[in-house]
Amino acid sequence: MSFIELKNINKTFNGVIVLKDINVEIDEGSVLGILGRSGAGKSVLINMLRGTKEYRPDSGQILFNVAICPECLRVEPPSKIGELCGCGCAFEGKVIDFWNIKTDRKEFSSIRKRIAIMLQRNFALYERESVIENILRAMGEGEYEENLYKALDLLETVQMSHRITHVARDLSGGEKQRVVLARQIAKDPMLFLADEPTGTLDPQTAEYLHQTLISSVKNQGITMVITSHWPEVMKQLADQVIWLEKGEIVEKGDSDEIVENFLATVPLPKKVTEHEYGGPIVKIEDIKKHYYSIDRGVIKAVDGVDLTIKQKEIFGIVGLSGSGKTTLSRMLIGLTDPSSGKIEVKLGDDWIDMREKGPLSRGRVIPYIGLLHQEYSLYPHRTVLGNLTDAISLDLPAEFAKMKAIHTLNAVGFDNEYAATILNKAPDELSGGERHRVAIAQVLIKEPTIVILDEPTGTMDPITRVQVTDSILKAREELGETFLIISHDMDFVIDVCDRTALMRGGKILKIGEPGEIVKELTPDEKKKMLD
Template sequence: MAPFVTVENLCKDFDGHRVLDNINFDIEEGEIVGIIGRSGAGKTVLMHLIRGVDTPPTLGNVIFHISYCDSCPHIDLQSKSGSKCPKCGSELISGDFDLWAEENAGMKRRIMRRSAIMFQRSFALYGDDRVIENVMHALSDVNYPSEKQVSRAADLLDEVRLSHRMMHIARDLSGGEKQRVVLARQLAKEPLLLCADEPTGTLDPRTANVVHEMLHEASVSNGMSMVVSSHFSEIIEDICKRAIFLEDGKIKKIGDSKEIVREFLKDATDDESFEKPDIGKELLKAKDITKRYITVDRGMIKAVDGVSFEVGEREIFGIIGTSGAGKTTLSRIISGIIEPTGGDMDVRIGDQWIDMTKPGIEFRGRAKCYIGLLHQEYDLYPHRNILDNLTDSIGLEFPKELAMRKAIITLKMAGFTEDKSRDILSRLPGQLSEGEKHRVALAQVLIREPRIILLDEPTGTMDPITKIDVKHSIMHAREEMDETFIVVSHDMEFVRDICDRAMLMRHGKIVTIGETEKVLEYLTNEEREIMSQPEK
């Protein structure tokens, strides 16, 4: 196959720190290339440079080998040069263009119109519009004939197997369904290149596999090249011909995807051990908690139905269950975001029990200050540096010297080394990898010194090595700060490794509570398939 993209001696610096160092590789026409590496290796920065977004490289080139039309804006694969332009009938001309060269600014815009990107943690949909309308908006953006948009949108939804949801409101879709609408919207551009940056990071493994299959089918059926980064090693092995192993901004190895994944995973071992702490007195008590919703189409829904449990000081307590089990609603009740319909929930602050079911500064308002919540859709302030994100942007006004000291201590609790903690304080969130941003978000919770920390899908977008780092950060925070954690997760391996006890929910009710290993034995085969990483 002919080369489509050549990445040549590519380097990128942020504030004098080199995050990409002399990157060289080719992408063939129609090839799917995987990028794998631990958090902070440079995967997202590399993908953005290939796509042409954000700031230019410090050194090097991203060269697209294409054919283009001199009479209209159409571009195509270089292998199509000499053929007639499908838009105006003129002959397509072969050319090689450096995407970031100033003299190629006009061609860069044309190339970017025929490329697409799927960002991690962002569905980028019109939430109040129907699914088919979302796809039609994308077709309008590329000036697709208005009289053909409905039919073309329906075809694209067929391609991503979502025809049965075309009239649904986008915000009412599941995460996996939303990501497939995003894919349909990207395919509306008829891209020559799709960059997929952790496209399934927040999805459970079974749903992620469906989206991975969609991506592969879209590449094959459309002759589209693709660059994919993912912490699911299965997607790299199953759909990528070749893979690139990035380490500290350099290519450690490039070659057969299965070989690259094996090379990467051999370092994903956890040799650190932690002593099991003495679980202290009860810190949270829930009795007969219920939460009901009234809907027009389904009547009364019992999202949480008579739930009773307790959590002790320094305990790491897991809440598990498939989508719809009630665990997210329960976590919102625990954190004080919503009120239960019935039942009692009390949190101990000092020696006093606080009633979480009552509003006001003497009740729920007082306790909420001591409950930290790290949601899977966390959001850092993009235009504030990391030090500001950790201190004054959340209302912690320290003298600068004390602020830096407190920030470094907290970043170390969240899994950074001291040198790395100092290095990132002046950086913006956009200059960090997704895994690094997640750990900063955890530090943002820890710096408030909460008594209970509620983690919602804490490992959603993480590679296996970063998961180990996050596990260690949680265990260290418990040991050094006497923190108590409630973990809501579908990652059964993580729950098994970290939780002292767990609670399995099904249809709003508790199935069982107890030692984590024993609770996991109650999972049905279907639940195991949904919530566990598939074994290879």
Template sequence: MAVFIEVKDLSLEFDGVKVLKDINLSINEGEVLGILGRSGSGKTVLMHVLRGVEEYEGISGSVIYHLARCEKCGHIEPPSKTGEECPACGGDTLKPFDADFVKMPLHDPKRKDITKRIAIMLQRTFALYGDDRVIANVVNSLTEIGVSSEDALSKAVDLLEKVQLSHRMMHVARDLSGGEKQRVVLARQLVRDPMLLIADEPTGTLDPRTAKVVHDVIEKAVRDYNMTMVITSHWSDVVEDLADKAIILEDGAIVSEGDPADISKEFMQRVCSVDKSCEVEIGDPLIRVDNLVKKYISVSRGVVYAVDDISFEVKESEIFGLAGTSGAGKTTTSEILMGIVQPTSGEVQVRVGDEWIDMKKPGPECRGRALQYMGILHQEYGLYNHRTIIDNLTESIGIDLPYELAVRKAINTLMSTGFTEEKAKSILSKMSDEISEGERHRVALAQILMKEPVIVVMDEPTGTMDPITKKDVTRSILTAREKMGDTFIIVSHDMDFLQEICDRVALMRSGKIVDVGDPDIVLSQLTEEERLEAATES
């Protein structure tokens, strides 16, 4: 098997911070390389360097593509095609050709000939014409490379069949699910008959069932088109199933390389050990809920008790979970705690200093006084994409400090969510879409912590996250609690997450609290139906 890509002593730094460190790697033609690593480990940066459409100032080493090239028309093929007749012009045999993306200028036509044969799938950037139908998206890609309108429609249908999406060809692209959009992206990439597919977390935001469909389609496309592939994934079993060999990236360096099954196992051992037993002393009660009721009047159902006579306490520096499936009452309870929803009856009190505040009473000396020490992180948290991270942590949320003090406070806050000091400094000037999903979640938490809350309510913080990003979220919460002593209330249907992170959990069912206490004991009372529903929601 011919060597296709050689990476030698590759290093890359931004603003004095090394994000890739002496990478040495060989990828054979037709091989699938899996890359595993935590958020911020350098996976995405490495993928972009391999793609070759960007120029980097602080780069050194080599990224050499071994290829076969037609000297007459410039057509590029993988190295095994050397000596064969050019399939594009038929006028010459393909000659051996090496290209180093580190040394070759970005505007070199030969480099562009290579990058045209490289396909890429990203985690969130779907690169579709949202208002056009699915079939039109693929037809547009075909006509862009010179396929006649007569032939383009038939070929587009063939490609949509290959990605198992012929049943959606007349749908408007923006109305598709995330998994369906990724398959349209793949169909558009296959138009160019790629020799290399770079798949950077292509299913990172999808649920496991949808992710499997996309992975199966990608695997079939790689096999049918005889492509080489480099794929990153937080799902270690994806790398284990798809890859021929795998590496682990950690802090910009390759720390392990070998058989995908062995590497996946090692990676999970590295990332899945989360220590909840850090030295945090749980204090006195900070929130008291007594006989809380919230009822609504429904035309079809009559009186509906969203919250039905519940009582519990949350203690200072505790991580307290509100567990339950959809409709159990946990979100309504959290909204009452935050003063968003007024209860029908019962008491909610929050301690500020030594004074207990009645959350039912509005005004700056009552509920308003407590709320200035409370923060909420919603499931669909939003960073300002057009602002830098430092702006997201200061001006954008109304924090007006001298710049040097703002930077110092931002770095310390980011460190409290699990960033190293070096990493925190390096992301301050970046836009939010330039960092990974796990890093964005930590920045969103830091956004809340910048306002110095005592109580943080987190609504479904893991959503449909993959297991590794969930571990990052777990660490960020534990680190923030350890460094700042804040109290966390976690509202979630993700029972595994609650079991791992919480000191105590309240299990809710039909508006009532079934039990409060040790997560293992309380969550063991879930019914099979509740476990199945919770898993589906996750």
């Protein structure tokens, strides 16, 4: 039964067309997948379906065919027409023109209340409250004891029962996203929207979340619209797929066929087989980081690592979640102090001990190390140009700042013309992949000597991934930068890195060319780190 119909939807931002003549029907209980590269309009369409006011279509209609209670205005999918509402009245059928200014605002709000959404890189949690409190808040009114048992069941469904008393801010990114999923299911939605819900997660956690979406959303008959750059997600979840390109539907239909056609347009990255390196720029000797936990005793996050990285080298550190790779990178940049061992970084002709605090010690080096966290963020109230210049205290004359910004955006895959058009846009006017590349440009514009990228391929569609691969190689050639890439994405590491270290249990097991490291992976690591 047809539930939602999009008719001739058009949308522009600042004169740029982001959606053009979109026509789609979504049946009740079905899953629509939206595929496309960064900037194709996927997130715009998701937010339009959500009812976010800034995404009101310029023209066209979004029609909801619903069952509505004439007394309390609760809405349900059309299959509920004729059934009794909780207030005692029978549901009546009605087609609601969602964005029409003549539509009753109460009806608009009733639909919005029945829509759940998971956004990329937006954990939407009460950071200072416990996991169980976050779930209970999503349930709203009701008997406390009954809600508590429902909340516990949901947390078991998403495998977070062991974290119910933990404060949300202390969870890992994957754990936070699972709590977000539980919160959204707790709202008992009639429509579930998911915009790259697993973009920031390692493959193992992402696959688990996909399976949870199947069991807790799709198999429960909840209508879902999902965007993702993972082909297997579309094949597993979607009943039909639309492929967006520059705001227009290129193809729509069977997920397998559309995915294959889309992937055929993805170019192969350029691989540099030979490169001239400088001398050592990072030296790590027997570095350790041990924690003490009441429950688990001594935790050896990093346990006796030796490592040397050369100037102009693109060095990868790979391993599954919990292997110690991120902790090692945090010690290198001075964000975490080691328990023992030595870390030195070369600055000019001097070797600086990164264990020593102060402006004359590691404080000298830190301005020359660029870091892009896995959970990066841009300044939401500044334009792209502002994020690239004054937001990071880069004091440049206005015209030169613009030229510098365009040059840097070009280095991360934007052509000059498009880079110029986004300079005055706010981050929320960009797609997720575009924001990711701007965040990398924000690091590169300061021209650091060492760049650390922590899980840089998190939210990227295949084309963006290739562009970022090429931009890293280009930045190394033009600026002589050294890159340290922390990743669980072995395919990306093979494409971009010169040498790679495999970490497991806080130790480095082997250092070599990426192809050699693949041979050292266990079957479980191959399954979770290779496409």
